[in-house]
Amino acid sequence: MSLRHETLALLTIEPMTGYELAKLLDDTLGLLWAAPHSQIYPELRKMEDSGFIEAERVPRGARAEKRVYTITKLGVEELQRWEQEPQSYPPERDVHRLKAAYFEFSSPEAARTHLNSHLTYWTRRADLWTELLEGIRTRTYPLLRRRLDRFPPETHDAIVAFKGLAFEGQLARAHAEIDWAKRSLAALEQLGDLAAVQAVTAEAAKGHASR
Amino acid sequence: MSLRHETLALLTIEPMTGYELAKLLDDTLGLLWAAPHSQIYPELRKMEDSGFIEAERVPRGARAEKRVYTITKLGVEELQRWEQEPQSYPPERDVHRLKAAYFEFSSPEAARTHLNSHLTYWTRRADLWTELLEGIRTRTYPLLRRRLDRFPPETHDAIVAFKGLAFEGQLARAHAEIDWAKRSLAALEQLGDLAAVQAVTAEAAKGHASR
């Protein structure tokens, strides 16, 4: 349940609408917690009920209105409380590694295709995070700029350092995945002709089945 | 929805009960997809209804019975189908990285504690996977042995290679996390006295709130 804390953290930058939060939590942006708007709007209402945030109705244009949410004192305290709370680890659930573990039920081409997609996906992520890190270090990334503008100068080094830490971690993970995909592709090559394996394993497995 | 395919894959080793599958899918075992028994038993019933597995009622002791599940031809085909199907990537959701990104709302001690737990957790995982990999390479890991005993010799190299690949990936990820935690702890040190930051950021955030 960290959607709550990610949105609280974003609202410490400045008041925002659900729509803007939804854009920031879009997975393609590369931030640390993604969520669709269908999850965000109800969560904002719940947080409002809990007193963590407050909505202000602001007119836009002639007829329309938007709800601009501001974090409250209670909301900041909740964020601090969560930050100090010990954090458990989610159970292991890695579908790509799982597929790789059972490539003997796949075809050599499909296995290669999977690893190439993996390479593409994580390379794109690495590029994204490299750029983001550059923007963090130079303090030019817009979201960071907006944050620094609101916080006193003596906190800037720490704020920048922590954002840097987090995305260095993401980047390191991406590089580990890229290396893994490359090594795995090489290993696939070395296994030579696997054409027969799929058929044989399938037959063997069916053998158990019809025992 | 890969619980289904992990259990199908395990049932290609040999027929098993829900209880045994639940033990294998325990997170502390370090396999690739964890699940509690409360999820496994209903899933087995669903797969039985779909014809992917078949249950045999086997007596145990005098009064009791157990349901031993066997994968069917249809089940093996489903596993193969899934293996060749393109796999999407889950949205980014990393709670530990998220916490690190907002350490300015934490205390220096809590931040250090988080990173030390991270180190402990991933070191334990790395040890687990190192041992598992050793058992895979020497072909002595019991689950792998059981698998190899059921599959024809010409498939053994590939089966062992794929299991190796998968856990090398897990190990690489663990090492990346360990490195990150160490580098982050060092970075924390270098930031020097952060005692004031938490208070200041909190005040600043409340400042927005009561604007």
Add this chain to the structure above:
DNA sequence: GTAGTCATGTAAGAGGTTACATGATTAG
């Protein structure tokens, strides 16, 4: 006018967590 963006919702369903619940079997 019309396409793109801004803006906010609801709802069904899948997947996962946590807790409750029960009882037989086996090893000491």
Add this chain to the structure above:
DNA sequence: CTAATCATGTAACCTCTTACATGACTAC
């Protein structure tokens, strides 16, 4: 006899996904 293990379930609840739904505003 008693503790650990084997064995199988249910139920409430939460989170997340996917799809449906609507309409105003702005730039061209």
